[in-house]
Amino acid sequence: MLAGSYNPLLVVLSVLVAVLASFTALDMAARVSASRHRGAATGWLLAGAVAMGTGIWSMHFVGMLAFRLPIPLGYAFWPTFESLLVAIATSLFALWLVSRPTLSYTRLALGALLMGLGIAWMHYVGMAALRMRPAIDYVPSRVALSILIAVLASWAALHIALRMRARQGALPQRVAAAVVMGLAIVGMHYTGMAAARFPSGSVCAAAAGGGIGVEWLAACVVLLTVAMMAVVLVIPLFEQRTQARVLQRRNSTLSASLDDARKELFHASRHDSLTGLPNRQLSHERIDQLLQHCHAARLACAVMALDLDEFRHINSAFGAQAGDAVMVDVAEQLRRLLPDDGLVGRLGGDKYVIALPLADDAGATPLAERIVVALGAVRMDGRDMRVTASLGVALYPAHGATAAPLVAHAEIATSHAKLAGRNTHARFAEWMSADAEQDRRLLQDLRQAVGTPQLGLHYQPRVHAESGLVTGAEALLRWRHPVHGPVPSGRIIRLAEQNGLMEGIGQWVLDEACRQMRSWHDAGHSGWQVSVNLSGLQLGSPDLVEQVRQVLQRHELEPSRLVLEVSENAVTRDAEAAVAVLRAIAALGVGISIDDFGTGFSSLLQLRRLPATEIKIDRAFVMALEDSDEDVVVVAAIVALGHALNMEVVAKGIETPGQRTYAERLGCDHLQGYQLGRPVGPESFMRLYGGGGL
Structure with a gap:
């Protein structure tokens, strides 16, 4: 076997070139990742691939030049050029890989394998450029070890590049990372060289057959190495100067438009x-x-x-x-x-x-x-x-x-x-601020309003879902204050309940609603029903059942034409007494409706005990039908429950065509809400809905 030797200075030079190539690779990878424009990123990617590939190739051939045999050596042009192209292609792939937004461990390992094989290919193609006769004899185990080192070095290079990109390390950290990567690449090269054995009497055909001489190769390597160093040094300087010019131009523009910007900002803030x-x-x-x-x-x-x-x-x-x-x-x-x-x-x-x-x-x-x-x-x-x-x-x-x-x-x-x-x-008006003194003044006005035209009933239509026909109305209390205008019904009920007026007002509402329904029946609408709300205090009155019986007799109204609405909360105040009263009312033939169903704490329990003929789904569920799948499921369950108990289901608070469509598809029997009709006085009600349908 021919005994080879190494030039120590060139070996050290090869290490420096490898470190410099690694530093270039890290710098270019960071620039590719940081670039916001696709064109700029592509430019940095290509420039980085050329610089990094040239650096790896130069390191390889510096190491080859450091190797000495006792025979003349030369290098065939095309294998040498092929090894350069392989180095650049491998570097292009590596830079592209680390510039991806995300990189899984699987893709990292696959990329390291492909990059390592590319580096090994570059090395052994470069060795083949010697055209040794007889051919170089390689130790398989060392070749495998060199390839393994190339793969591991590639994995380390990719991993370090990713970490440096995420952390944007300072210059000492980048130099340290470049040293680690450079030593890994050098280790692969010299392990591959150690795998090569040159039989005695070997001749370098490239030296004898017009290949590239060692002197020319050395000049080429030096030229490419200098070019790579220029890339490393000149590009950052060029970028700094470009940024400085851009910054100067921006500052001048900013200074010129600062007053306009202040004016616009001031206007926008107001x-x-x-x-x-x-x-x-x-x-x-x-x-x-x-x-x-x-x-x-x-x-x-x-x-x-x-x-x-x-x-x-x-x-x-x-x-x-x-x-x-x-x-x-x-x-x-x-x-x-x-x-x-x-x-x-x-x-x-x-x-x-x-x-x-x-x-x-x-x-x-x-x-x-x-x-x-x-x-x-x-x-x-x-x-x-x-x-x-x-x-x-x-x-x-x-x-x-x-x-x-x-x-x-x-x-x-x-x-x-x-x-x-x-x-x-x-x-x-002062009473709107919910102060005790204002409540007192409003209560005094309410006492005077009872029995006068200030208090009246408005009626909101209720529509049969399938036919679209008006089936009746809900009676709603309205108070138009002579000075303050409309007073919310919730405020009226609260004041009346707190000050002992609720029983009298409630009895008047019941009587007026039945009187109006009698009038509508006489006008040909005998199928209509009227719904009247009962408060919790009315449910607690021992005279309520008799009041209902008398008002039906007084206006000669069939009990089934009247529906009394109660909320779950009203029932739970005194559940036993309320259930007994409602059962007595139901025995008269009057319908019982559970209002705002689904908002109480014991809905199913009360539903089982109450003699209800219908349930009204709370408007909060209805209003969310178009936006919430959960509310669709809830309404569907309420409808199924009501029908299973032989109750009719009313959807209240319908304000859009979409809500109406949902309520109809889910099987609600009756519909009520602003989309169908707002509460109006009795004369307007007949004028709008006396024809029957909507």
Whole structure:
């Protein structure tokens, strides 16, 4: 065998080249991953592959040059060039792999195997460029070990590159990582060289047959090594200079446009981005300025808070973009309605604020009515939208002297307008603030209202789900205060129950509802039913059964035409007594309905004990049918339970066509809600529904 030797200086040089190539690879991998533009990332990827591949190839041939045999050596051109292409292709694959957003352990191992095989291929193709005669004799175990080292080195290189990319390590860490990678690559090379044995009498055919001489190869390696170092050194400098020029250009542009940006930012911080209206902060400031003007001119001032009714249904049915279009159109409608000295602002969400000077307080009511009516003309994509709003009015100086209390009082009035049935307006009154003294004053007014036209019943239609015919109505108590306007029914019931008025008011409601039903029967609607709500206090009255019997006799009304609605909470106050009273009423032939079913704590237990003929699904479940699969399941279960117990099921609170469709498909027997009809007076009820269907 020919004995080989190594030049120590060239061996050290090969190690340095390997470390430099590794440093280049880490730097390029980081740049490829950090690049946000696909074109730039591709450029860095190709440049990195050339630099890294050239570095690995240069390290290999520096190691080959370090190897000496006692015969002339040379290298065939095409195998040498092939080994360079293999090194570049392997580097391209490695850089592409570590630039992926995620890299599983399986893909990492597969990539290390392919990259290791590529490096080994490059090495042994480069060895084959010697064209030894006879051929080089390789020790199989050492060849296998060199390939294993190449795979492990590739795995270490990929793993380190990924860790450096995630942590963005400092320069010392990157140098340390490059040293580890370089030593691993060198280890593979010299293990592969140790596997080669050259028989005695071997001749290098490449040296004898016009191959690349050692001197030319050394020059080529030096040239490529210098080029690689230039890539490492020049590219960061070029990038820094480019970034510096870009930064300088940006600074000059930023300096020129800073004033404009400040103005835009200031405007954006005080205006709504969608409608361009003043936001809450700016609206308060301008209202305060308007109040100062009104004070100086001895004028009144109206501050109104407007809240769109069930605006979320528009978003659900047509999408957020359609909802935004409606918000913009509402803003335009309000602008057109107000004089030049009026203010329209957006408080947030679907809430607006309006302020304008008035000659006197009386001018606020007609303006509020015009606003409510005008919103019916809102359009979206060329078609009319059914938009309603609740509007609250506060007046200067009666309800406040500055913007903050006036807006707050207007918002309170808006809430009461919603409770009073929505699509209406309400003027702020002190009793709306739920103070004990205000309750006392309102209670005094309620005592005086009993027996007068201030108190009346409105009727909301109930529709048969399958036929679409009106089957009756629910009687709802309404109080229109002569000064404050509509008072929410919940407030009436609370005051009446707390102050001993509930029995008298409840008896009047029952009598009036049956009288009205008798009138409708005489008009040809003998199939209609009327539903009347019973409070917990009425259930506790020992005279309730007799009152029901007498009112049916007085108006000659069949018991089956009357349905009394009770909530689960009302029954649970004194369950035993309430169940006994309801059974006695049911024995008369009067229907019993469990209202707001599903909200009590003992629904199934009460359902089994009560003599109910129907259950009304709480509106909270119905309103969520279009958005919640869970609520669909709940409603379906309630319907199945009711039908299994021979009860009819009523879906209340239907406000959209989609909710109606769901309720019909799930098997509800009757439907009730604003989508079918709002509560109206008896004359309007006959005019709207006397024809029978919807």
